[in-house]
Amino acid sequence: MRPAHSAAEVLARLDDRLPAGPSDPVAVVDALVEAVGGGLTATGSPRFFGYVVGGTLPAALAADLLAVVWDQNAALASLSPAASAVETVAGRWVAELLGLPADVSVGFTTGTQMAHVTALAAARQRVLADAGWDVAADGLTGAPPVRVLVGANRHATVDAALRLLGFGTRTIVEVATDRLGRMRPDALRAALAPTSTATAHPTGQAGAEPPTPAPMPTSTSTPTPTPTPTPTPTIVIAQAGEVNTGAVDPLGEICAIAHAHGAWVHVDGAFGLWAAVSGSPARRDLVAGAELAESWATDGHKWLNVPYDCGIALVADRVAHRRAVSTSADYFVLDTAGQLDPVDWTPEFSRRARALAVYAALRSLGRAGLRDLVDRCCALADHAATRLAALPGVTILNANGDPASPEPLVALNQVLIRVDDPRPVAGRTHDSWPARLSGSAEATGSAGLAGSAGSAAARGDRLTRQVTAAVTAGGEAYVTGTVWRGRAAMRLSVSNWATTRREIDRAIAAIAGAIADARREPFQPDAAPAAVGPPTRPRDADPHRGGVPS
Structure with missing residues (x-):
């Protein structure tokens, strides 16, 4: 699901002198596919949950191809x-x-x-x-x-x-x-x-x-009318x-x-x-x-x-x-x-005539089909949030309420996940797992864990990043990381028309497996977290960037 080759590796395959003369078109296309194929990401997969990326409806794909052929x-x-x-x-x-x-x-x-x-x-x-x-x-x-x-x-x-x-x-x-x-x-x-x-x-x-402004000095003279400000x-x-x-x-x-x-x-x-x-x-x-x-x-x-x-x-x-x-x-x-x-x-x-694909998508779905697409994505995101919230140490940072409630746990199609480490901190063990839902000190990583809160939060950051990288590296699902309220988190976005409960359950199993694997490894406090793709960074790290790509 993730690309096999980095941008630098693909560039090395492509970066050549411009030919002096013409080349056979079929040979050019074949060589292009061979050179760049390893650098493609399966963003159209129903198990791609990174950023906020939809798939491609069949009618929209056909209409987009027509837009290329017609070249308007x-x-x-x-x-x-x-x-x-x-x-x-x-x-x-x-x-x-x-x-x-x-x-x-x-x-x-x-x-x-x-x-x-x-x-x-x-x-x-x-x-x-x-x-x-x-x-x-x-x-x-x-x-x-x-x-x-x-x-x-x-x-x-x-x-x-x-x-x-x-x-x-x-x-x-x-x-x-x-x-x-x-x-x-x-x-x-x-x-x-x-x-x-x-x-x-x-x-x-x-x-x-x-602040309340200081009172103006009183005057016995007739005040000058204050003009109405523009x-x-x-x-x-x-x-x-x-x-x-x-x-x-x-x-x-x-x-x-x-x-x-x-x-x-x-x-x-x-x-x-x-x-x-x-x-x-x-x-x-x-x-x-x-x-x-x-x-x-x-x-x-x-x-x-x-x-x-x-x-x-x-x-x-x-x-x-x-x-x-x-x-x-x-x-x-x-x-x-x-x-x-x-x-x-x-x-x-x-x-280009990009509205052709929009017309085809809407015409093929109709109002009812689009309604079902949106509601299905939201239901699948809620299913993922509820299942993940049941895992020890997992916090759904954007949860609306109790996982046992019949109301949706998340509002739309985004699930924001944090994984905390239950292992001993400063020679002590945890009496309980971190809160499963957001809004608590444990959920934000600010306090509440046994021993040093800062140390526990840092361990949670490392574990969350490690799990995020491991899930994507494993190929069962593609997820991306972010920083929320100063703490590392994993994002799961359900936006693809082809995603079903089966794909969500595979992603949940991959996340659960990555958590279990990470917790079996010896804790290394100074180890740098594994990364997949470019690192995310908080808004204040660079005033010209913020959040995560969509």
């Missing part, structure tokens, strides 16, 4: 009436399924990363226009400052999008989150308050109540589906608070927005209020299971959207029937 440039309706029409229909279907306003404008991008850029460019255009500044015409030099508020557990692509749009990471304000990574409404309210002491900081959090251009970025826990921000509350301050709300819903199609009222309630936002970004190549790559930007303000990203030239042959061209909704001009 999807920029203009006149250039490809077919691609334009498909984007119109597929975009409308996506908006309907996600419960968003019917008149949203839709752009198909490479992924949520560029969907963020697209939607936040529209946000920047609107909030500055409301302050009397046309950024599309006048640029950012001399523009009023824009206040950007984000959750402390936002995805790294949000930061990248903000940098591309001229908002440096040191200028954004982090809003405190709860134990599952959800933005706290009280913290947002405090950060937006006129007297807020919240400051822009790459790793800090806004959320503490501001609202500061403000963008609030919420999240539907935290990449580690699957948690969804309280979107309705966030929109209400943000709108009271004249802010634009953007929702990062790379996978979590698709909970709107669930047959479970509780799951649908997680994304209730999403429709109140001004823009949204999601992926097709995650839960919708279309081939890479496909992102979708949706914007309620069509005027701001078009003003921010549209382009034109004298040589363009524009549509004469009043239909706006696809180039009006994305930053890219020439691009």
Whole structure:
């Protein structure tokens, strides 16, 4: 399941001088397959649980192959009436399924990363226009400052999008989150308050109540009327589906608070927005209020299971959207029937007809099929969480409640796992296993283990990383690691349409076996953890990165 060869090894096979003359096409393709085959990862496997990666539905695969064969440039309706029409229909279907306003404008991008850029460019255009500044015409030099508020557990692509749009990471304000990574409404309210002491900081959090201002001196003279302040251009970025826990921000509350301050709300819903199609009222309630936002970004190549790559930007303000990203030239042959061209909704001009796969996926599934896909993935994630929580020493860090409860243990399709070491610390033995559920001191590794809490937590970090590496190296399943609240964790994401209970049970057995093997080995406190692939690192290790890839 994992690649047999590293990138350096594949490069050594490929890195040659460019031939002076032509080569036989069949021989070229054969040589390419031979050279790179060992460097391929089975990301389409139903036992691939790393990052947040979907499989490929048969209809979507066939449509994507057609996109290659037809080789359409999807920029203009006149250039490809077919691609334009498909984007119109597929975009409308996506908006309907996600419960968003019917008149949203839709752009198909490479992924949520560029969907963020697209939607936040529209946000920047609107909030500055409301302050009397046309950024599309006048640029950012001399523009009023824009206040950007984000959750402390936002995805790294949000930061990248903000940098591309001229908002440096040191200028954004982090809003405190709860134990599952959800933005706290009280913290947002405090950060937006006129007297807020919240400051822009790459790793800090806004959320503490501001101090009470000192009383102003009294005066017997007639006070000068205070002019009504112009609202500061403000963008609030919420999240539907935290990449580690699957948690969804309280979107309705966030929109209400943000709108009271004249802010634009953007929702990062790379996978979590698709909970709107669930047959479970509780799951649908997680994304209730999403429709109140001004823009949204999601992926097709995650839960919708279309081939890479496909992102979708949706914007309620069509005027701001078009003003921010549209382009034109004298040589363009524009549509004469009043239909706006696809180039009006994305930053890219020439691009492939990636909406074909989205159309085919939705048409083949229908509303009921997509509902079943989402609910099946959530049920399988919950099954994995419940089974793993029963293993001694295993903590489900994103658990909602008691494993014995009939309610789902995890909210969506993400399972966040920690493995602690029960062996003696400082000559003492544990009286009991660590708590199985998050929210306790043991679960966070901060205290509660016998002997030195720090030593026990470090041992848990090593064990968790060792188990993560061993599972993937064994080939039964592919899982990835992360850092959650300063402690190592293992992630299991269920996003593939082809995953069944059988694949989940194989992964559970592989994890249980890796834990047993690790505990049979002599404890080596100074041993470096085994690693598979590039190491993960916390957000504060590098202000230009954060979280884990998705």
